[in-house]
Amino acid sequence: MTPQMPAWLDPSPWLDGRGSTPADVERALVCDAPGPRELAALLSPAADPFLEVMAQRALALTQRRFGRTISMYAPLYLSNYCTNGCAYCGFASDRVQPRRRLESPEAEEELAMLKEMGFEEVLLLTGERTSHAGFDYLLECVSLAAQRFHAVGVEAFPMTTREYALLAEAGCSGVTVYQETYDPRRYVRLHRWGPKKEYLDRLEAPARAMEAGMRTVGMGVLLGLSDPVFDAVCLLLHAGHLQRIHWKSGITLSFPRVRPQAGDFHSEFPVDEAWLARLVFAFRIILPDVPLLLSTRERPEFRDGMAGLGISKMSAGSRTTVGGYGEAESMSEGQFEVGDKRSVPEVCTMLRNRGLDPVFKNWDIVFRDEEADGHG
Numbered sequence: 001m002t003p004q005m006p007a008w009l010d011p012s013p014w015l016d017g018r019g020s021t022p023a024d025v026e027r028a029l030v031c032d033a034p035g036p037r038e039l040a041a042l043l044s045p046a047a048d049p050f051l052e053v054m055a056q057r058a059l060a061l062t063q064r065r066f067g068r069t070i071s072m073y074a075p076l077y078l079s080n081y082c083t084n085g086c087a088y089c090g091f092a093s094d095r096v097q098p099r100r101r102l103e104s105p106e107a108e109e110e111l112a113m114l115k116e117m118g119f120e121e122v123l124l125l126t127g128e129r130t131s132h133a134g135f136d137y138l139l140e141c142v143s144l145a146a147q148r149f150h151a152v153g154v155e156a157f158p159m160t161t162r163e164y165a166l167l168a169e170a171g172c173s174g175v176t177v178y179q180e181t182y183d184p185r186r187y188v189r190l191h192r193w194g195p196k197k198e199y200l201d202r203l204e205a206p207a208r209a210m211e212a213g214m215r216t217v218g219m220g221v222l223l224g225l226s227d228p229v230f231d232a233v234c235l236l237l238h239a240g241h242l243q244r245i246h247w248k249s250g251i252t253l254s255f256p257r258v259r260p261q262a263g264d265f266h267s268e269f270p271v272d273e274a275w276l277a278r279l280v281f282a283f284r285i286i287l288p289d290v291p292l293l294l295s296t297r298e299r300p301e302f303r304d305g306m307a308g309l310g311i312s313k314m315s316a317g318s319r320t321t322v323g324g325y326g327e328a329e330s331m332s333e334g335q336f337e338v339g340d341k342r343s344v345p346e347v348c349t350m351l352r353n354r355g356l357d358p359v360f361k362n363w364d365i366v367f368r369d370e371e372a373d374g375h376g
């Protein structure tokens with residue numbers, strides 16, 4: 001059965017913006033409080049001649065809000081056990097590949113390697129909740145990571161508010177839950193089996209994390225799964241809904257595209273680099289204060305060009321296999337193919353050569369902690 005989208009998420013009033021005129025785009029670019037109507041205009045074909053203007057605006061806003069800094073983080077895959085059937089993922093339960101999870105000493109080794117590489121922020125990833133890698137396992141890994149890292153995030157299965165609160169208590173400061181696609185029909189088709197089929201449970205997970213006191217929630221869609229304008233407008237509506245209700249927590253947005261992976265899923269809605277760049281510019285213009293992330297899914301030349309041009313946070317040196325940082329040769333297939341295989345020093349050199357400053361410590365958290373201490 002197709003799930004019912006909540007009324008606040010209905011993008012239909014704004015989708016006409018796909019037929020915007022150049023005058024609509026000009027209006028969107030000078031609008032004081034841009035929203036979904038302006039987003040649809042900036043993503044419309046009428047915005048083609050305005051791309052350079054959008055890029056310059058994105059650059060200026062990024063510099064004004066984030067200076068010349070790029071926050072750096074690293075993903076750490078804890079487990080590739082999964083019971084879900086996401087059609088686009090190399091870890092889906094019908095993909096034949098060795099399954100494993102990191103035991104505590106292995107997780108500590110991988111964390112030590114990331115620390116050695118200079119990281120202060122780590123994102124811990126697992127697949128669906130299973131007997132191999134369930135909540136208690138994740139909680140233990142968060143505790144281990146929090147002993148070493150300044151910021152610990154989790155990208156795993158949707159949890160209850162109580163579970164998110166326990167993660168926060170153990171030192172987790174961020175939760176990432178991508179809706180993948182907001183189109184309910186496509187969602188049900190692409191999530192072939194498993195708990196992830198529950199569209200609304202996933203949709204409500206970021207709100208539960210914020211309710212539990214999580215400092216930041218990472219959101220995004222997997223570009224290539226559905227009509228990207230539909231998904232972009234819904235992502236903005238979802239972010240706005242959360243910001244209104246849970247204003248104490250911050251959000252970050254990410255724009256992953258479908259990558260080659262085990263299972264050979266081919267996108268019916270391919271998004272090219274030019275469109276991805278436009279999407280980043282548009283979100284930077286509409287949400288100037290929100291950190292926008294770009295992962296190593298993308299190729300180096302594209303990442304180099306986008307750093308500071310809307311994008312304010314990047315991963316580097318990433319491995320998408322379980323135990324990947326300690327393996328010279330990968331023992332299993334990753335969740336997806338990495339596009340930028342450069343080392344952390346190589347990425348940092350690139351950023352410095354472009355006048356940017358890679359930052360490994362999240363000062364925002366330090367200031368917030370001090371503020372919290374100061375005011376009891």
Ligand code: SF4
Nearest residue numbers: 082086089091092127
């Ligand atoms: S996307 Fe996540 S939940 Fe879906 S198959 Fe991959 S690991 Fe499992």
